[in-house]
Amino acid sequence: MSEAKIVSQWMVISISRDIIPDKAISALNFSDESLDSVFANGDLSTFLSELYNETNLLLTESGETSVSGEDFRRYLAERRFEEGLLKSCDFAEQFTKYAVEAIPANALVKTYKPINPEYFFSNPVFGRTLKYLVVWDNLCSSAAD
8 A cells, every 4th residue: 555645534545556657657748838728738637637546445534444436536636636726826926926026136127027917827838837846746745645
């Protein structure tokens, strides 16, 4: 058994022998996609679905066990996607705040152009970077459990 996660009143224990399933690894070549598209391409969702697409034992607080089904695995992947999307929005807001408040160096004052407040939400390369941060968070979470 390789991992355990607390999900509300359930503990999820993975039965998988692999820390990272091969199908999840093969989904890691993400496309450039802006955050304001809500990662509609689906490559992040595919990765999370493959990462959490394994048989799990569910342990309740009362000690009852059951085996996770397809619905629960889909729920877990969707929940982790939503959490990642919220964290990504927080990152974009932080980057925007710091960029808007930045004071240019004296040598750049004449050529300085204020950043568009939507830049980090609409930049596809930044969005791709955020996808990898979501992946990193999920992999660390899986490995730590």
